[in-house]
Amino acid sequence: xxxxxxxxxxxxxxxxxxxxxxxxxxxxxxxxxxxxxxxxxxxxxxxxxxxxxxxxxxxxxxxxxxxxxxxxxxxxxxxxxxxxxxxxxxxxxxxxxxxxxxxxxxxxxxxxxxxxxxxxxxxxxxxxxxxxxxxxxxxxxxxxxxxxxxxxxxxxxxxxxxxxxxxxxxxxxxxxxxxxxxxxxxxxxxxxxxxxxxxxxxxxxxxxxxxxxxxxxxxxxxxxxxxxxxxxxxxxx
Amino acid sequence: xxxxxxxxxxxxxxxxxxxxxxxxxxxxxxxxxxxxxxxxxxxxxxxxxxxxxxxxxxxxxxxxxxxxxxxxxxxxxxxxxxxxxxxxxxxxxxxxxxxxxxxxxxxxxxxxxxxxxxxxxxxxxxxxxxxxxxxxxxxxxxxxxxxxxxxxxxxxxxxxxxxxxxxxxxxxxxxxxxxxxxxxxxxxxxxxxxxxxxxxxxxxxxxxxxxxxxxxxxxxxxxxxxxxxxxxxxxxxxxxxxxxxxxxxxxxxxxxxxxxxxxxxxxxxxxxxxxxxxxxxxxxxxxxxxxxxxxxxxxxxxxxxxxxxxxxxxxxxxxxxxxxxxxxxxxxxxxxxxxxxxxxxxxxxxxxxxxxxxxxxxxxxxxxxxxxxxxxxxxxxxxxxxxxxxxxxxxxxxxxxxxxxxxxxxxxxxxxxxxxxxxxxxxxxxxxxxxxxxxxxxxxxxxxxxxxxxxxxxxxxxxxxxxxxxxxxxxxxxxxxxxxxxxxxxxxxxxxxxxxxxxxxxxxxxxxxxxxxxxxxxxxxxxxxxxxxxxxxxxxxxxx
Numbered sequence: 034x035x036x037x038x039x040x041x042x043x044x045x046x047x048x049x050x051x052x053x054x055x056x057x058x059x060x061x062x063x064x065x066x067x068x069x070x071x072x073x074x075x076x077x078x079x080x081x082x083x084x085x086x087x088x089x090x091x092x093x094x095x096x097x098x099x100x101x102x103x104x105x106x107x108x109x110x111x112x113x114x115x116x117x118x119x120x121x122x123x124x125x126x127x128x129x130x131x132x133x134x135x136x137x138x139x140x141x142x143x144x145x146x147x148x149x150x151x152x153x154x155x156x157x158x159x160x161x162x163x164x165x166x167x168x169x170x171x172x173x174x175x176x177x178x179x180x181x182x183x184x185x186x187x188x189x190x191x192x193x194x195x196x197x198x199x200x201x202x203x204x205x206x207x208x209x210x211x212x213x214x215x216x217x218x219x220x221x222x223x224x225x226x227x228x229x230x231x232x233x234x235x236x237x238x239x240x241x242x243x244x245x246x247x248x249x250x251x252x253x254x255x256x257x258x259x260x261x262x263x264x265x266x267x268x269x270x
Numbered sequence: 271x272x273x274x275x276x277x278x279x280x281x282x283x284x285x286x287x288x289x290x291x292x293x294x295x296x297x298x299x300x301x302x303x304x305x306x307x308x309x310x311x312x313x314x315x316x317x318x319x320x321x322x323x324x325x326x327x328x329x330x331x332x333x334x335x336x337x338x339x340x341x342x343x344x345x346x347x348x349x350x351x352x353x354x355x356x357x358x359x360x361x362x363x364x365x366x367x368x369x370x371x372x373x374x375x376x377x378x379x380x381x382x383x384x385x386x387x388x389x390x391x392x393x394x395x396x397x398x399x400x401x402x403x404x405x406x407x408x409x410x411x412x413x414x415x416x417x418x419x420x421x422x423x424x425x426x427x428x429x430x431x432x433x434x435x436x437x438x439x440x441x442x443x444x445x446x447x448x449x450x451x452x453x454x455x456x457x458x459x460x461x462x463x464x465x466x467x468x469x470x471x472x473x474x475x476x477x478x479x480x481x482x483x484x485x486x487x488x489x490x491x492x493x494x495x496x497x498x499x500x501x502x503x504x505x506x507x508x509x510x511x512x513x514x515x516x517x518x519x520x521x522x523x524x525x526x527x528x529x530x531x532x533x534x535x536x537x538x539x540x541x542x543x544x545x546x547x548x549x550x551x552x553x554x555x556x557x558x559x560x561x562x563x564x565x566x567x568x569x570x571x572x573x574x575x576x577x578x579x580x581x582x583x584x585x586x587x588x589x590x591x592x593x594x595x596x597x598x599x600x601x602x603x604x605x606x607x608x609x610x611x612x613x614x615x616x617x618x619x620x621x622x623x624x625x626x627x628x629x630x631x632x633x634x635x636x637x638x639x640x641x642x643x644x645x646x647x648x649x650x651x652x653x654x655x656x657x658x659x660x661x662x663x664x665x666x667x668x669x670x671x672x673x674x675x676x677x678x679x680x681x682x683x684x685x686x687x688x689x690x691x692x693x694x695x696x697x698x699x700x701x702x703x704x705x706x707x708x709x710x711x712x713x714x715x716x717x718x719x720x721x722x723x724x725x726x727x728x729x730x731x732x733x734x735x736x737x738x739x740x741x742x743x744x745x746x747x748x749x750x751x752x753x754x755x756x757x758x759x760x761x762x763x764x765x766x767x768x769x770x771x772x773x774x775x776x777x778x779x780x781x782x783x784x785x786x787x788x789x790x791x792x793x794x795x796x797x798x799x800x801x802x803x804x805x806x807x808x809x810x811x812x813x814x
Contacts (some may be wrong), residue, residue, distance in 0.1 A: 095752070
């Protein structure tokens with residue numbers, strides 16, 4: 034596939050594509066949607082049970098919270114193994130690669146333009162459905178934040194294998210506190226993530242593609258031709 | 271064949287009458303599968319006149335029995351701690367109950383497994399016939415020892431027995447013919463009444479264990495496993511597994527060979543292994559992760575002194591000696607325990623008492639080592655003195671978190687030398703015993719003299735703690751401690767150092783940093799929303 038980001042209008046900060054045709058395309062295949070929603074449900078479950086274990090609420094028993102938290106975390110890790118495999122074999126990982134181009138424009142929009150009623154400066158394309166800010170945020174999430182959560186989580190979970198090390202109770206406390214701090218950060222991210230769905234379109238419109246899989250995106254003539262020939266299953270209309 | 275009601279009841283009645291004496295013995299024989307029915311032995315078909323006379327008959331066949339018993343702690347009341355070298359045992363240690371055996375012999379040695387030990391400064395009687403076989407082996411249920419008889423049974427209906435009941439005339443012949451493996455009644459007759467009454471001392475050993483429900487003791491319940499004490503406390507040549515002085519606080523060996531129950535220790539692990547919870551469930555795996563740091567007892571004995579019998583939790587000797595208006599020793603019964611029995615809350619002879627039932631234990635790291643504050647050790651009377659110190663820490667690699675009964679006491683000490691003291695409390699005919707004369711000066715001087723200890727002549731009272739490891743009254747699994755009893759703020763282990771307990775501090779530094787992140791992000795969203803509303807940016811523009 035070719036790169037869809039061609040800036041033709043002389044403004045190097047804006048990614049637009051005047052030759053592109055808007056087509057309704059299957060952007061999120063079944064696996065990706067399954068992944069997204071399983072992950073969303075898992076994070077909610079982990080959040081709820083994590084709060085219970087941490088003593089913030091006692092809506093469920095500690096025992097049940099530990100059970101759910103452990104099983105869901107392990108299932109999510111397994112899902113991430115599959116997702117990582119899928120990202121690299123399909124090349125989809127490229128959508129998460131951070132890029133500077135257009136980043137400031139999008140940042141400026143959220144910090145200022147949105148209040149002025151400006152239009153969102155980013156045009157989604159098939160290969161770059163994430164705006165530069167999203168790409169940066171998601172790549173940070175996947176490479177820094179999530180590994181910190183599951184890394185500390187696994188170390189926490191396997192305490193009995195390293196408890197004989199010197200000062201193990203102290204290090205367990207460190208690990209547990211890191212896990213906790215980063216977990217709260219993830220929940221903060223979820224709030225942001227949901228909130229941003231309300232910007233630029235209705236919340237419904239924002240969520241819809243991840244439910245049905247299809248979305249109107251700009252296709253370059255080359256992409257259109259390629260898809261017509263090789264990936265007809267992506268084309269809905 | 272049609273049953274004739276009359277004939278049936280006649281048969282039952284005549285059987286009962288005919289076998290009244292021997293029935294118990296034969297039942298015991300059947301129950302244990304023994305090949306010997308002692309009621310048929312000629313040696314035992316005589317009217318014994320004393321305990322030692324019965325023992326002589328026993329020794330006629332069981333030639334080595336007394337020699338074995340005489341090597342046991344049950345006999346010697348002496349235990350040299352192999353780790354600390356301390357010389358312990360009932361004959362030496364001090365406690366926060368009646369204090370000490372020395373100078374109170376005939377009362378205290380009423381529970382000695384022998385006859386006639388009347389002087390702690392000498393070893394127990396050397397005569398093999400002085401071993402009391404019946405106190406452990408009687409199965410007739412009517413053998414007992416006199417409360418003040420230095421181990422002898424009551425041979426006339428006068429005085430009290432070791433359990434505090436009015437004494438009856440013991441039938442030694444019936445007792446001798448009934449002998450079998452020890453039952454709970456045998457062990458309980460002394461061990462349930464330590465400290466001078468039912469469950470006074472241990473907290474987890476009371477008369478509630480004679481016929482416990484599953485809720486009180488899942489192993490000993492008669493409608494369940496119906497364990498005797500010896501099911502766990504294995505004996506070999508009259509030496510029993512299990513010691514309070516040198517506790518098996520952790521047992522990484524578990525069951526030993528697969529499917530084989532170990533018989534050298536009285537630990538939970540010797541039957542249940544080291545990973546007793548279901549390894550196929552998250553909860554089971556997680557609980558098994560606990561077993562190296564938390565003693566089984568900590569979760570499986572959620573409270574002690576269950577089953578309606580209270581334990582003494584505080585004993586203040588310093589208030590003893592009050593008389594009522596008529597000048598008689600004052601006594602108050604202001605505590606009624608679960609089974610309805612009223613208990614003394616004040617006695618002029620003993621001072622003030624407090625009791626507890628369903629008591630939440632005191633928890634501590636414990637590696638099995640107990641150091642006693644013996645009478646030759648200097649104490650700091652400005653602090654609470656620990657009569658016995660529980661050793662252990664999170665970092666020593668062999669400690670686990672154990673439940674204890676922490677007995678609070680206030681008892682006499684030598685304020686000149688800062689030592690704990692021995693005191694002479696019992697002695698109806700002496701002019702030194704406190705219970706007879708209400709004079710601490712004389713009582714302490716006599717106690718110290720009997721124990722051969724130095725005394726400055728000045729005394730005061732000091733607050734004490736004494737720790738009793740809790741290990742009996744294991745509850746059914748369903749009643750095991752809920753996780754949140756500990757995994758919560760101000761949980762049961764809140765004061766325990768060296769352990770990180772998830773859930774015990776929701777606002778730890780990690781929690782606070784995380785919450786700060788969360789608040790910043792959520793606050794940002796709120797601010798953004800507000801700005802959008804006020805600037806009428808609304809939803810903003812659509813994507814191009």
